[in-house]
Amino acid sequence: MHINAERLKASMDQINEIEVTEEGGMNRLALTDSDKQARDLLKKWMEEAGLEVRIDDMGTMYGRRPGTDPNALPVCLGSHMDTQPNGGKYDGLLGVMGPLEVIRSLNDNNVHTKHPIEVINWTNEEGARFEPPLLASGVVAGIFESDWVYGLKSPEGKTYLEELQRIGYQGDRNNRLKNAKALVEMHIEQGPVMEADNQGVGVVKGILGITWLEITIKGEADHAGPSPMSLRHDALMAASKAIVGIRERILRHGDPVVATVGRITTSTSTINIIPGTVTFTLDIRHKDSGALDDLETEVNEVLEQVCQEEGTSFKINRLWNNSPTHFDETVVNTIGEAAKSVGLPDYRIISGAGHDAKYIAEIIPAGMIFVRSMGGKSHCPEELSSWDDIALGTEVLYESVLRLVK
Amino acid sequence: MHINAERLKASMDQINEIEVTEEGGMNRLALTDSDKQARDLLKKWMEEAGLEVRIDDMGTMYGRRPGTDPNALPVCLGSHMDTQPNGGKYDGLLGVMGPLEVIRSLNDNNVHTKHPIEVINWTNEEGARFEPPLLASGVVAGIFESDWVYGLKSPEGKTYLEELQRIGYQGDRNNRLKNAKALVEMHIEQGPVMEADNQGVGVVKGILGITWLEITIKGEADHAGPSPMSLRHDALMAASKAIVGIRERILRHGDPVVATVGRITTSTSTINIIPGTVTFTLDIRHKDSGALDDLETEVNEVLEQVCQEEGTSFKINRLWNNSPTHFDETVVNTIGEAAKSVGLPDYRIISGAGHDAKYIAEIIPAGMIFVRSMGGKSHCPEELSSWDDIALGTEVLYESVLRLVK
Numbered sequence: 001m002h003i004n005a006e007r008l009k010a011s012m013d014q015i016n017e018i019e020v021t022e023e024g025g026m027n028r029l030a031l032t033d034s035d036k037q038a039r040d041l042l043k044k045w046m047e048e049a050g051l052e053v054r055i056d057d058m059g060t061m062y063g064r065r066p067g068t069d070p071n072a073l074p075v076c077l078g079s080h081m082d083t084q085p086n087g088g089k090y091d092g093l094l095g096v097m098g099p100l101e102v103i104r105s106l107n108d109n110n111v112h113t114k115h116p117i118e119v120i121n122w123t124n125e126e127g128a129r130f131e132p133p134l135l136a137s138g139v140v141a142g143i144f145e146s147d148w149v150y151g152l153k154s155p156e157g158k159t160y161l162e163e164l165q166r167i168g169y170q171g172d173r174n175n176r177l178k179n180a181k182a183l184v185e186m187h188i189e190q191g192p193v194m195e196a197d198n199q200g201v202g203v204v205k206g207i208l209g210i211t212w213l214e215i216t217i218k219g220e221a222d223h224a225g226p227s228p229m230s231l232r233h234d235a236l237m238a239a240s241k242a243i244v245g246i247r248e249r250i251l252r253h254g255d256p257v258v259a260t261v262g263r264i265t266t267s268t269s270t271i272n273i274i275p276g277t278v279t280f281t282l283d284i285r286h287k288d289s290g291a292l293d294d295l296e297t298e299v300n301e302v303l304e305q306v307c308q309e310e311g312t313s314f315k316i317n318r319l320w321n322n323s324p325t326h327f328d329e330t331v332v333n334t335i336g337e338a339a340k341s342v343g344l345p346d347y348r349i350i351s352g353a354g355h356d357a358k359y360i361a362e363i364i365p366a367g368m369i370f371v372r373s374m375g376g377k378s379h380c381p382e383e384l385s386s387w388d389d390i391a392l393g394t395e396v397l398y399e400s401v402l403r404l405v406k
Numbered sequence: 407m408h409i410n411a412e413r414l415k416a417s418m419d420q421i422n423e424i425e426v427t428e429e430g431g432m433n434r435l436a437l438t439d440s441d442k443q444a445r446d447l448l449k450k451w452m453e454e455a456g457l458e459v460r461i462d463d464m465g466t467m468y469g470r471r472p473g474t475d476p477n478a479l480p481v482c483l484g485s486h487m488d489t490q491p492n493g494g495k496y497d498g499l500l501g502v503m504g505p506l507e508v509i510r511s512l513n514d515n516n517v518h519t520k521h522p523i524e525v526i527n528w529t530n531e532e533g534a535r536f537e538p539p540l541l542a543s544g545v546v547a548g549i550f551e552s553d554w555v556y557g558l559k560s561p562e563g564k565t566y567l568e569e570l571q572r573i574g575y576q577g578d579r580n581n582r583l584k585n586a587k588a589l590v591e592m593h594i595e596q597g598p599v600m601e602a603d604n605q606g607v608g609v610v611k612g613i614l615g616i617t618w619l620e621i622t623i624k625g626e627a628d629h630a631g632p633s634p635m636s637l638r639h640d641a642l643m644a645a646s647k648a649i650v651g652i653r654e655r656i657l658r659h660g661d662p663v664v665a666t667v668g669r670i671t672t673s674t675s676t677i678n679i680i681p682g683t684v685t686f687t688l689d690i691r692h693k694d695s696g697a698l699d700d701l702e703t704e705v706n707e708v709l710e711q712v713c714q715e716e717g718t719s720f721k722i723n724r725l726w727n728n729s730p731t732h733f734d735e736t737v738v739n740t741i742g743e744a745a746k747s748v749g750l751p752d753y754r755i756i757s758g759a760g761h762d763a764k765y766i767a768e769i770i771p772a773g774m775i776f777v778r779s780m781g782g783k784s785h786c787p788e789e790l791s792s793w794d795d796i797a798l799g800t801e802v803l804y805e806s807v808l809r810l811v812k
Contacts, residue, residue: 191632208631212677223784224666224689225614225758226597229657231782236667237653240646247643251635260630261642262677264670271618271668271687271725272759273785281677283630319677352631353678376637378629379679 002109002398005391008101015041015081015097016089025086025381030124031059031154031163038081039169042096042121049103051119055171057146058136059123059164062175065103067116067405073181075113075404076364077102077397078120079356084128088383090188090390094371096121098186098394102401113405115181122356123164129154132320137356140177141363179364182331182404185357186369186397188385192376193349200389201396202349202370203336207358208256208285209292209324215303217242219312221268221276235278236266238310245302246282250295256350257295259284287324287350325358331367331404338399344392369393369400408515408804411797414507421447421487421503422495431492431787436530437465437560437569444487445575448502448527455509457525461577463552464542465529465570468581471509473522473811479587481519481810482770483508483803484526485762490534494789496594496796500777502527504592504800508807519811521587528762529570535560538726543762546583547769585770588737588810591763592775592803594791598782599755606795607802608755608776609742613764614662614691615698615730621709623648625718627674627682641684642672644716651708652688656701662756663701665690693730693756731764734771737810741773744805750798775799775806 019027019034028034039061046053051063064074079095099119106113127133130152138144150161164170194202219235243261250259260283267277282299286292296318303314336346349370357366371393374384425433425440434440445467452459457469470480485501505525512519533539536558544550556567570576600608625641649667656665666689673683688705692698702724709720742752755776763772777799780790 189632190629191634192637193632193634196637210631221786222782223596223759224664224668225616225691225760226595226599226779226784227664227758227782228597228599228661229653229664230661231598231602234666236670237649240649240667243643243646244650247635255634255636258630258633258635260640260678260680261646262630262672262679262681263675264642264672265675266668266670269669269671272666272689273668274666275668283678285631352633353629354631373632376628376633378632380627 001391001395003101003105003391003394005387007104008097008390008394009387011045011100012089012093012097015093021086021381023086023381026083026089027085028081028083029085029129030082030126031129031160031167033167035082036167036169039121042081045100046119049100049107051103054175055169056175057171057173058139058149059169059171060136061121062177063119065117067114068112069114072115073179074116074118075401076118076120076177076180076183077401078122079185079187080122080125082124082126084126084379086381087379088381090383090385091190091378092125094188094390095186098397101394102398105398115405117401117405120177125356130160134354134356134359137359141359143359182328183357183360183364183366184331184335184369184397184400185355186371186393187355188378189370189373190353190378191373194370194372195374195376199347200372201339201344201393202347203332203339204327204351204368204370205332205348206287206327207325207351207354208287209289210320210322210354211284211292211296212319213282213296213299214279214317214319215282216277216279216315217307217312218277218314219310222274224272224274227274232274233311234274235312236275238306238312239264239278239280241306241310242303243280245306246299249298249302253291253295256352257286258352285352289323322354325361327361327367328365331365334403335367335369335396335400338396338403341399342392342395344396369396407797407801409507409511409797409800411793413510414503414796414800415793417451417506418495418499418503421499427492427787429492429787432489432495433491434487434489435491435535436488436532437535437566437573439573441488442573442575445527448487451506452525455506455513457509460581461575462581463577463579464545464555465575465577466542467527468583469525471523473520474518475520478521479585480522480524481807482524482526482583482586482589483807484528485591485593486528486531488530488532490532490785492787493785494787496789496791497596497784498531500594500796501592504803507800508804511804521811523807523811526583531762536566540760540762540765543765547765549765588734589763589766589770589772590737590741590775590803590806591761592777592799593761594784595776595779596759596784597779600776600778601780601782603753605753606778607745607750607799608753609738609745610733610757610774610776611738611754612693612733613731613757613760614693615695616726616728616760617690617698617702617724618726619688619702619705620685620723620725621688622683622685622721623713623718624683624720625716628680630678630680633680638680639717640680641718642681644712644718645670645684645686647712647716648709649686651712652705655704655708659697662758663692664758691758695729728760731767733767733773737771737773740809741775741802741806744802744809747805748798748801750802775802
């Protein structure tokens, strides 16, 4: 192995001591004091590793290892250090500490490269404190306007800009990532597929497209006692039938299609009142844009049928739509070769979750490396990846970099 | 007609001017200033009608019209003047103003009775400000302890006792209703059955038994993207299947069985997180105690099957159980005869909703008169009963009283 797994573990452990919840979860929400502490440590370590540190206007941190050719485009490696509330130890952090370890190992091994290498820590990937997620990478990719992001408010009512300035991490717009030869993001899988397939490291081909719908079903609120079952227009009954019915339709398409109802609210919340209005969200993901549109049509069909049966009506509000990402073939194949070079199979996987690399892929050839999640858990204290898998993933990253800087 | 429908309407209208919401709803929550205003008017009208007014320790108001026999037990007529937030104009109020109109008409018609007649306004029937409902009638019937009721808190954190004292309606424990020859409560149906049956006035045989269950389904919270459908333990999916499945089972029993899920909450409420835990309530009602227990067993069976299919587990917490009420045969038959005496059919109905008469029936021979609800609506500004039906119902009450005081 070229990389030093012990050193990588030590650095991750140190960041993961910053703010620990009672349940043992991480609590480094974007632009909080804990985020600042993690950033300060990263900055120190970047400088100790000889990197030139710069901060952009969104607070994203870049540590640059110069190349031998001053005109060569950098190879970028990065993810994020912010977490969900009571989140895990690996989500995001691995994709910043892994690259730092690659740099340290290149230094140890006295490897000089033609292309510069940059380690990146994107701001507010999680979207837990400032919604939506992927804000800083989104600004760099031209998806969001920086002024709009600056004005977004945390649940406590603080703006992104206020908090960015408060922790002292507002840099210059000119420092943004503009162009690069390639970007590789290493991340934990956050799902159970690799464990089921008995694979420790994955070469990510792309990211599923996502559509978020908000579905409102309108029936009639009524008293639970004196309303015979046959005369009801129960919005929650219709919603329940729709939730079951939508899954039935989705399942016909097989993996990797997923559909999730994450939020459901009723207009009343009284034990003895039939809910008059119910709103629920639907998150549908598919690797193919056309299929995603078809799924939306099928959802509409299910709702039409259910609402006719239940004497209710519905309305669909499309909250968000994000096309599937197909990572750059050259970058993906390079990662696949790197995996084979360390004795692993070129195991390909599609990401169900969004990542900073998704947006960056719009402007720069990008790819991702996945590390197996034990139990498929993420965004919780139980989130776990083995140090063996982490070491292998980081070694694949090291080998990928050696190939990409050529 | 013996009663004066115009006068009844004028009194109801006057009470209904007290606190009107923007949507035209009533807002006389128990022990608020608006409740006090309504009480003050009632007290004045009771005194003007020659009634001896007394208040008990729960704030319940009694107006007594003496009988010719000082030892005879009273015939009691009453309901409540408190409302739900943004509630209707008839629920409760009709059952206090109707009896007042009966008294006024007896006075006009110079009718003297052997038995005293009492008009009652029970405190906090709705349970909207102090949970649970039927508090004052429950204390009189020995269901609740007065000290426990005194300590109950409104959503603003005020206790029942504090508010009772604040509005000046804490009376003496000795003033409680102790014994009576009969109690009749007139009330709007609050459901669509009488309208469907084309009946304006109903003779209420009894009240459905109620069981309130709180069902918690535990699955596993997971990220919406990277979790294949086949590996999920989605608590909301299981809950949705259970809600649909429970109705299917309930429907086999036919009317008048009803089951309602009024409240559903998820442990997470994030669009892209599979809910790990879902809790929902179930309100089941049946006219027969044994059948109600059977239904609970069937609910358990549905949950067992669904949770097995979905890889989830469940827990049932029985929040409340209230046996079915069978009103006193003599009182019910008397009301039926009274209905026939005014040219109406002796139309029998079972109440799906609870009423003060339910608790009082435990200690005193009781019965109820229902007045048709247009559109079956209640607890909302759209609540409506026609003045023709109200006049007829009140006339039936008058005729019932004449028979009961004999």
